[in-house]
Amino acid sequence: MMLAVWVPLLLPFLAVPLARRLADALPPRAAAWTLAGSAAVLAGGTLCSLGLLAAAGVATVPLPIDERGARTGELARHRDVRTALLTPAHQFPTGGPLHPGRRAAVVDWARGRGGLVLEDDYDGEFRYDRQPVGALQGLDPERVVYLGSTSKSLSPALRLGWMVLPDHLVDRVLAAKGEREGWASALDQLTLAEFIDSGGYDRHVRRMRRQYRDRRDRLVAALAARAPHVEVSGIAAGLHAVLRLEPGTERSVLKAAAYRGLAVEGLADYRHPAIGEELMPAADGLVVGYATPPDHAYQAALAALCDILPPCG
Numbered sequence: 001m002m003l004a005v006w007v008p009l010l011l012p013f014l015a016v017p018l019a020r021r022l023a024d025a026l027p028p029r030a031a032a033w034t035l036a037g038s039a040a041v042l043a044g045g046t047l048c049s050l051g052l053l054a055a056a057g058v059a060t061v062p063l064p065i066d067e068r069g070a071r072t073g074e075l076a077r078h079r080d081v082r083t084a085l086l087t088p089a090h091q092f093p094t095g096g097p098l099h100p101g102r103r104a105a106v107v108d109w110a111r112g113r114g115g116l117v118l119e120d121d122y123d124g125e126f127r128y129d130r131q132p133v134g135a136l137q138g139l140d141p142e143r144v145v146y147l148g149s150t151s152k153s154l155s156p157a158l159r160l161g162w163m164v165l166p167d168h169l170v171d172r173v174l175a176a177k178g179e180r181e182g183w184a185s186a187l188d189q190l191t192l193a194e195f196i197d198s199g200g201y202d203r204h205v206r207r208m209r210r211q212y213r214d215r216r217d218r219l220v221a222a223l224a225a226r227a228p229h230v231e232v233s234g235i236a237a238g239l240h241a242v243l244r245l246e247p248g249t250e251r252s253v254l255k256a257a258a259y260r261g262l263a264v265e266g267l268a269d270y271r272h273p274a275i276g277e278e279l280m281p282a283a284d285g286l287v288v289g290y291a292t293p294p295d296h297a298y299q300a301a302l303a304a305l306c307d308i309l310p311p312c313g
């Protein structure tokens with residue numbers, strides 16, 4: 001009975017901006033400290049996960065992204081890297097699945113290097129226009145750690161996620177997690193288990209998928225009507241879209257957004273500080289999470305977003 005109240009009450013918390021949710025992404029799933037000593041690679045990079053990894057003593061090098069996802073071929077250049085943190089199902093933040101050739105290549109790389117791939121499937125429940133992408137973990141369960149989360153499907157406030165680990169890592173991860181942060185609430189876990197067993201979680205995800213698709217469509221329609229020159233990408237899945245901006249305009253658009261009370265982020269916020277222009281040219285853009293506003297405020301948020309976008313040319 002409690003669940004009927006519990007889920008709708010939690011939904012507004014989906015409004016927390018992407019980067020702040022990511023800031024907590026690694027500790028609850030005990031990833032960072034199991035890697036201490038090795039160097040992890042972040043595709044695209046986000047400031048929050050970089051900070052977490054650095055605090056855990058993990059050096060990082062950037063892995064550039066293009067329209068086929070993370071350029072996994074670049075891994076071979078880094079002799080000291082043994083771990084790759086990727087978002088293969090939905091490249092973060094730009095969108096799109098990792099190209100099949102690169103999926104196979106990164107698993108081969110992990111085998112050859114005796115390394116690990118961390119598969120961060122942060123929004124796998126929300127696919128709209130294409131079939132779900134199979135988990136990379138299925139290609140080699142000994143070399144790929146699958147990471148899932150309730151942060152998008154229920155609420156980032158829950159702090160519940162899951163890892164599918166190779167046998168040889170289970171004890172190390174459990175020990176690290178126990179030492180560093182104690183255990184996730186048993187009550188929350190049991191409630192979630194009951195929610196899943198009862199079929200309620202599935203029904204909830206299906207309903208939210210329809211609602212988010214509708215929001216996504218309204219965002220695309222608003223842009224087509226009021227800012228047709230703005231290219232929007234990464235919309236086939238997930239809860240955010242990327243709006244491309246003219247070079248040099250990102251900062252001023254972000255200022256205008258803040259002035260209008262819109263919590264959007266710029267692509268620059270997700271750029272690994274060590275990545276150079278020769279590897280990945282800077283691109284101006286907005287990362288817009290459309291699950292954020294409550295229903296009654298969504299139309300006004302869309303109008304404000306269109307207002308702040310610079311006119312064509």
Ligand SMILES: Cc1ncc(COP(=O)(O)O)c(C=O)c1O
Pocket residue numbers: 017018019021022023024025026028087092120122148149150151156160161
């Ligand atoms: C790239 C990425 N990974 C993971 C997560 C989820 O992290 P957590 O489960 O710690 O909230 C998010 C949430 O926004 C994300 O954007």
